[in-house]
Amino acid sequence: MKKTVPQRVFSAVLITLISVSVMFPLAWMAIAGFKGKTEVLRSPFQFFPDMWRWDNYSAILADPQFLRAMGITVVGALIFTALSLTVNTLAAYAFARLEFTGKRFWWVYCLTPMFIPAMAILLTSFMVVSKLGMLDTLAVLIIPGAASSAQMFFIRQFYLGFPMAVEEAALVDGATRWQIFVRVFLPQSAAPFVVMGIAAYLAYWNAYVWPVLTITDPDLTQIMQFLGNFRSDRGNDWGLLMAGSTLASLPTIALLLVFQRFIVNGVRISGIK
Amino acid sequence: MTALDSRVAVPADPAPDGVAPQRRGRRAARRGRDNRTAYLMIAPMVVLLGIFVMWPLVYSVYLSTFKISFYEEPEFVGLDFYQYVLDSPRFWESIWVGLYYAVLTVPTGIVIALLLASFIKTLSRRAAAFMKTTVYLPAVVSTVVASVLFVFMYQDEGVVNWMLGLLNRGPVNWLNDPGYALPAIAVPGIWLSFGITTLILLAGLLDIPENYYESAQLDGAGFFARLFRITIPLLKNVLLYLLVTGFTLAIQLFELPLIMTNGGPVDATTTPNLYIFNSFRDLTPYATSFSLTASLMLFVVLGAISLVIFRLVNSDKAIDG
Numbered sequence: 230m231k232k233t234v235p236q237r238v239f240s241a242v243l244i245t246l247i248s249v250s251v252m253f254p255l256a257w258m259a260i261a262g263f264k265g266k267t268e269v270l271r272s273p274f275q276f277f278p279d280m281w282r283w284d285n286y287s288a289i290l291a292d293p294q295f296l297r298a299m300g301i302t303v304v305g306a307l308i309f310t311a312l313s314l315t316v317n318t319l320a321a322y323a324f325a326r327l328e329f330t331g332k333r334f335w336w337v338y339c340l341t342p343m344f345i346p347a348m349a350i351l352l353t354s355f356m357v358v359s360k361l362g363m364l365d366t367l368a369v370l371i372i373p374g375a376a377s378s379a380q381m382f383f384i385r386q387f388y389l390g391f392p393m394a395v396e397e398a399a400l401v402d403g404a405t406r407w408q409i410f411v412r413v414f415l416p417q418s419a420a421p422f423v424v425m426g427i428a429a430y431l432a433y434w435n436a437y438v439w440p441v442l443t444i445t446d447p448d449l450t451q452i453m454q455f456l457g458n459f460r461s462d463r464g465n466d467w468g469l470l471m472a473g474s475t476l477a478s479l480p481t482i483a484l485l486l487v488f489q490r491f492i493v494n495g496v497r498i499s500g501i502k
Numbered sequence: 503m504t505a506l507d508s509r510v511a512v513p514a515d516p517a518p519d520g521v522a523p524q525r526r527g528r529r530a531a532r533r534g535r536d537n538r539t540a541y542l543m544i545a546p547m548v549v550l551l552g553i554f555v556m557w558p559l560v561y562s563v564y565l566s567t568f569k570i571s572f573y574e575e576p577e578f579v580g581l582d583f584y585q586y587v588l589d590s591p592r593f594w595e596s597i598w599v600g601l602y603y604a605v606l607t608v609p610t611g612i613v614i615a616l617l618l619a620s621f622i623k624t625l626s627r628r629a630a631a632f633m634k635t636t637v638y639l640p641a642v643v644s645t646v647v648a649s650v651l652f653v654f655m656y657q658d659e660g661v662v663n664w665m666l667g668l669l670n671r672g673p674v675n676w677l678n679d680p681g682y683a684l685p686a687i688a689v690p691g692i693w694l695s696f697g698i699t700t701l702i703l704l705a706g707l708l709d710i711p712e713n714y715y716e717s718a719q720l721d722g723a724g725f726f727a728r729l730f731r732i733t734i735p736l737l738k739n740v741l742l743y744l745l746v747t748g749f750t751l752a753i754q755l756f757e758l759p760l761i762m763t764n765g766g767p768v769d770a771t772t773t774p775n776l777y778i779f780n781s782f783r784d785l786t787p788y789a790t791s792f793s794l795t796a797s798l799m800l801f802v803v804l805g806a807i808s809l810v811i812f813r814l815v816n817s818d819k820a821i822d823g
Contacts, residue, residue, distance in 0.1 A: 243621060244629060248636045254693065255643070257661060258651050270657055274664040320547040329540035339547055342555045344808045346754055348775045349801035352782055352794055353558035353565065376550035406539045435644030437757055438779075453646040457761060460650055467654050474647045481642040489635045493701060 255478070262286055262472030269468045285472035295473060297448065298455040301367070303480070305451070306433040309371045313429045314422060317381040322410050324381070325388035326396065343378040355442055365446045370439070374432070380425045387421045388414060423491040427484055434481055452477050566795040569788055583788075583795040593796055595769060596777035599684065603773060604752035606688040607695075612744055614692070615699035620733075622700070623707050634704070638697040645694065649761035652690040653677065677763050680770035687758050687771055695751070699744055706740040707733070746811045750804050774800055 232240070261269055262285045264278040289295050323329070324336055354373060363369040391414065399409045440451040450458070456477060459470055485492060566583055568576040587593050622633045640648070655661050656676035663673040676686040710733065718728050734741070756775040759765055765772035765780060772780070774796070782793040 240625060240629070244625070244633060247618065247621075247633070251636055251693075252639065254648075254651055254655065254690075255639070257655065258647075261654065270659040272659045274659070274661070274667070316546045316550060319543040323540040323543035327536045327540040327543075329537045332540075335544055335548060338556075339544065339551060342551055344805040344812070345555060345559060346775075346797075346801050346804050348754065348756070348778055349797045350555060350558040350562060351779075352790070352797070353561040354554055356561070357554065357558055372550065373554040376547045376554070378551075381547065406536060410543075431642055435646070437644070437646045438760075453644055456646050456650060460653075460761070467657075470650060471654060474650055478643050478647050481644070482639065485635065485639065485642045489631075489638075493631075493634045493638060 255475075255482075258471045258478075259475045261468055262475050264468050266466065266468060269471075285468045286476070289469055289473045289476060294447065294450070295455060295476075298450050298452045299477070301449055302434060302452040305367055305370050306430050308367075309375065309433045310426050310429045312371060313375040313377055313380060314426055316376050317425070318384050318415075318418070318422075320376075321381045321384035322388055322414060325385045326391075326410075326414075327406060339381060340378050342376075343382070351438070351442075358443060364443050365449060367449060369443045370433070370436070370449075370451065374439075377429070380429065383425055384418070384421050387418070391417075420491060423488055427488055427492060430484065431481055562794050562798055566791060566798055568791060570790045583791050584799065587792065587796045587799060590792075592769070592772075592777065593774075596772050596774045599769070599771065600753040600755065600773045603684055603688060603691070603755055604749050606685060607691050607752050608745060608748040610688075611692045611696045611699055611748060612703075612741065615696050615703050615744075618696075618700045619703040619707050622704055634701060637700050640693050641695065641697040643694065645757040646761060648690045648694055649758050652686075653762050656686055678767050680767050683763055683767060683770045687755075687762055690762075691752070691755065691758055695748075699748070702744065703737065703740060706737045710736050743811060746807060750807050750811075754800075754804065 260277065263281045263283070265282060265284070268275065268278055320339060324332070324339070358364060358369050358373060363372070395413055396409055399413060404412075435453060436451065437453045437457060440454045441457065444450060444454065456470070456474055459473060463469070567578060567580055569579045569582075570576050618633075618637060622630050622637075625633060657663075658673050658675065662676065666672070666674065674682055676682050714732050714736075715728055718732060723731065753773075754775055755773045756779065759771040759773055759776050760779070763771045765776050778793045778796045778800070781796070782789055
């Protein structure tokens with residue numbers, strides 16, 4: 230269908246309007262970071278700062294606690310992503326391509342957690358990790374959430390779609406299942422790995438309640454925990470808080486922009502439609 | 503790391519040299535090896551889920567039948583706490599708050615998403631790619647950042663009240679007025695989630711053959727006729743899925759009110775999960791047993807709902823069921 234000129238103009242206007250309203254809160258957050266203490270909630274209202282100043286951004290970047298929180302969260306998120314991809318991919322391959330005794334039982338067992346709301350096990354999980362002496366370690370943030378039914382299911386669906394012929398040929402050639410997994414399946418898994426890897430990274434980066442419960446050591450404070458504490462400790466310094474929130478969101482926004490193609494299509498292959 | 507151990511533990515294929523074994527024997531050997539490989543591969547996941555999901559769940563159920571307090575020995579009380587939770591008016595109030603929030607956000611979110619998806623469908627490839635990324639952007643923002651940001655926007659001198667001022671309406675004390683607080687939380691709630699809904703609906707829309715619309719147009723069907731006679735009936739499954747998942751997610755809302763209002767004013771934003779969380783933190787008598795029991799009761803309801811959704815979605819999707 231060719232579009233007429235008025236239709237094109239209409240589309241362009243609508244695109245602008247929608248993008249502006251969707252992005253407005255984020256833009257507002259970034260702009261507030263450029264405002265001085267007295268400007269940020271001044272009446273009469275002012276849209277842009279009198280003078281664009283970097284004070285808030287440089288102040289938060291000079292805050293060693295903020296930097297440490299950003300750093301430790303990046304480290305934790307990367308380890309978490311790698312560990313959870315490893316654990317879930319292994320299980321996904323076994324459930325997609327291998328026949329074994331008790332498969333149905335273990336399949337239901339591995340999928341059930343998808344239907345358990347986090348709150349139902351939050352308190353007892355906390356008791357378990359404190360019994361295991363994991364409180365105030367990076368491990369408590371990484372290990373308990375690494376096995377993910379949803380992620381395993383997603384990758385398993387992807388592996389189900391692989392043609393059988395490749396595998397049978399390799400088996401005839403005397404390759405082990407393990408060799409087939411490593412040499413045939415892994416090299417072709419980039420797309421689901423990116424989608425699920427980013428989901429895992431985001432889940433770790435944006436986590437709040439679990440770190441608040443399990444981490445009290447300031448050296449291990451996670452970035453969202455830092456922002457949450459910041460609000461209760463220094464709640465009135467909105468400019469600084471908005472600058473910190475902007476910087477804390479940049480890594481996730483950057484991830485989206487870099488991998489947008491994978492992510493946006495990932496929704497499509499996520500098993501719903 | 504367990505995952506690495508299992509990798510090391512897998513032996514090189516001990517293929518029998520020389521003699522070609524019989525077919526049947528070979529298949530049995532193959533199965534034996536597959537069993538071993540398969541168990542090594544699922545072991546890390548099974549163990550992790552066992553320690554951090556299954557055991558806590560069983561433990562929750564077990565503890566919910568005991569009266570636990572700091573001062574006395576735990577006492578077995580059977581299902582008393584379940585009755586206690588059902589009799590607690592604050593628990594029911596929190597359920598109503600959760601339902602109200604779901605009513606505020608789920609239909610609105612789906613309508614916005616359907617409009618956006620229909621619009622994106624008409625765009626050129628490049629414009630559509632741009633729009634898809636734009637609407638998805640809020641979904642990568644953390645709930646904590648969104649909460650803090652919207653609290654900032656809802657300040658008395660904040661941008662929301664300024665906009666109201668342009669319409670000559672007085673400043674509203676958004677988060678401190680019991681009538682406005684929950685709708686005020688619904689806005690960031692929708693903002694965070696409508697992107698994914700839009701993309702799912704877009705995928706559904708693209709599956710509808712274009713010639714349905716063309717012939718409808720030839721028959722003189724207007725925009726609304728096409729919407730209600732073609733689009734919505736053909737998207738029935740997707741819409742049902744979105745309604746039900748949206749509902750289960752909405753009723754579990756937790757972090758936004760935790761950070762924005764902590765359940766206030768006068769419990770107007772105390773959702774079920776926040777209620778459970780806060781009653782665990784409050785040192786009320788038997789707080790542990792009470793909140794465990796309440797969370798399990800929610801789990802039974804929500805787990806059942808999501809199981810039904812999963813059955814629906816998975817039935818015509820998976821290749822081997």
